[in-house]
Amino acid sequence: MTETILSPMSLLAELTHRCPLQCPYCSNPLALEPRKNELSTAEWISVLDQAAEMGVLQVHFSGGEPMSRPDLPELIRHAVGLGLYTNLITSGVLLNEKTFPALVEAGLDHVQLSFQDIDTKNAEIVGGMKGAQARKIEAARLVAADGMPLTLNFVIYRENADRVPQMLEAALKMGARRVEIAHTQYYGWGLANREALMPTAAQLEQTTQAVEAARRTYEGRLTIDYVTPDYYADRPKPCMGGWGRRFINISPSGRVLPCHAAETIPNVAFPDVKHDTLDHIWREAPLFTMFRGTDWMPQPCRSCDQREKDWGGCRCQALALAGDAAATDPVCSRAPDHERVKAVLDTLPATPPPFRYRRYARATDEVG
Amino acid sequence: MSADLTDETVIRFARGVRLQHDRVRERWIIQAPERAFIPDPIAAEVLRLVDGTRTLGQIIADLASRFAAPVDVIGRDVHVMVTDLMTRQVLVA
Numbered sequence: 230m231t232e233t234i235l236s237p238m239s240l241l242a243e244l245t246h247r248c249p250l251q252c253p254y255c256s257n258p259l260a261l262e263p264r265k266n267e268l269s270t271a272e273w274i275s276v277l278d279q280a281a282e283m284g285v286l287q288v289h290f291s292g293g294e295p296m297s298r299p300d301l302p303e304l305i306r307h308a309v310g311l312g313l314y315t316n317l318i319t320s321g322v323l324l325n326e327k328t329f330p331a332l333v334e335a336g337l338d339h340v341q342l343s344f345q346d347i348d349t350k351n352a353e354i355v356g357g358m359k360g361a362q363a364r365k366i367e368a369a370r371l372v373a374a375d376g377m378p379l380t381l382n383f384v385i386y387r388e389n390a391d392r393v394p395q396m397l398e399a400a401l402k403m404g405a406r407r408v409e410i411a412h413t414q415y416y417g418w419g420l421a422n423r424e425a426l427m428p429t430a431a432q433l434e435q436t437t438q439a440v441e442a443a444r445r446t447y448e449g450r451l452t453i454d455y456v457t458p459d460y461y462a463d464r465p466k467p468c469m470g471g472w473g474r475r476f477i478n479i480s481p482s483g484r485v486l487p488c489h490a491a492e493t494i495p496n497v498a499f500p501d502v503k504h505d506t507l508d509h510i511w512r513e514a515p516l517f518t519m520f521r522g523t524d525w526m527p528q529p530c531r532s533c534d535q536r537e538k539d540w541g542g543c544r545c546q547a548l549a550l551a552g553d554a555a556a557t558d559p560v561c562s563r564a565p566d567h568e569r570v571k572a573v574l575d576t577l578p579a580t581p582p583p584f585r586y587r588r589y590a591r592a593t594d595e596v597g
Numbered sequence: 598m599s600a601d602l603t604d605e606t607v608i609r610f611a612r613g614v615r616l617q618h619d620r621v622r623e624r625w626i627i628q629a630p631e632r633a634f635i636p637d638p639i640a641a642e643v644l645r646l647v648d649g650t651r652t653l654g655q656i657i658a659d660l661a662s663r664f665a666a667p668v669d670v671i672g673r674d675v676h677v678m679v680t681d682l683m684t685r686q687v688l689v690a
Contacts, residue, residue, distance in 0.1 A: 236621050236622065312617065316631055339613050448684065
């Protein structure tokens with residue numbers, strides 16, 4: 230290998246796949262992990278120790294719903310003690326006046342709270358949980374009242390894309406400092422529901438304009454992060470800032486992954502924290518070295534002037550669309566398989582098909 | 598907001614934002630919600646003096662004496678920098 234190995238900046242700790250919601254765009258893999266396979270508290274604490282030692286600066290506690298784990302406050306407290314910046318990525322439906330004080334006391338730095346829509350009826354159809362919206366609004370109120378920084382996350386899809394201005398207005402009223410307007414990314418459940426979720430080109434343009442207008446109106450009060458669906462782009466996104474460059478994902482069972490969708494990559498062993506150290510995995514596991522840097526790249530990436538900007542795009546998307554994880558991301562207009570992306574967009578149904586919901590109990594051997 | 602900044606203003610970090618030394622990469626970083634900024638060396642010197650009790654004027658005087666520079670020049674630079682960091686929700690007054 231001629232590639233320089235950088236220290237990771239960021240760790241996504243997927244504590245569990247258990248979740249009361251059933252969002253059809255969930256970023257979890259289709260094969261959800263049963264509770265009995267989840268890492269223990271001691272194992273997560275070791276992961277945090279190793280991550281801090283390696284130079285990780287921020288840890289994102291996610292899931293599933295991370296608040297399903299009773300040891301969450303203990304893990305946050307441990308991470309805070311290591312100097313890690315702690316972020317909770319939550320649906321908010323378990324965040325209430327009984328559960329929140331323990332997180333504050335543990336030293337949690339920031340909450341990212343997801344909303345399925347700003348329209349309650351549609352939000353609860355998409356999340357599959359009645360009464361969820363009121364719980365989320367109460368969760369936002371508690372976080373804002375404490376003064377802890379709050380980010381709201383709205384995943385955008387065909388049905389809610391027209392309501393971006395209302396989402397941003399509501400976020401400001403709920404006391405959020407940041408908002409993510411994030412178009413669905415088409416992996417895992419999102420890919421399984423792509424025809425139901427993908428917005429039209431006109432909808433995408435409209436959401437982009439709404440975000441740009443709100444950035445001007447709310448400057449200094451609300452930071453807006455905007456993620457587009459890259460199917461409509463000419464150049465791929467620099468997925469994860471490059472494979473094995475900045476980011477580590479730990480699955481509920483302790484698998485160490487370069488991104489949350491990497492379990493789709495075929496013909497490679499998935500390293501895990503029960504059998505190896507995080508540092509050794511990061512430096513040497515084939516899963517991390519196989520697409521690190523630029524040596525692995527095919528043409529046209531290899532001789533492209535963007536190769537150290539977009540790092541060849543997304544490996545999981547190349548696999549999903551071109552059938553080869555080592556291909557140029559077909560989103561790129563220079564990719565040999567670019568026509569496949571256009572074919573998907575050209576054949577979107579006029580009426581979206583019903584959702585295939587992410588149901589934890591049906592996908593695993595145990596009721597969550 | 599910036600119109601209200603004077604030498605008597607006490608600035609502090611917004612909740613959930615802090616300056617931290619990155620031991621592994623040997624540099625200062627600003628830790629903020631879901632992002633880490635790298636301050637330039639001058640900004641790092643300013644931010645190390647932000648403790649929620651010092652006024653902007655005290656910070657400017659400290660820097661002017663340590664770097665043997667005119668107070669009005671340092672003052673102008675610090676006001677511009679602090680205004681920018683307030684827009685980015687790093688600092689609050």
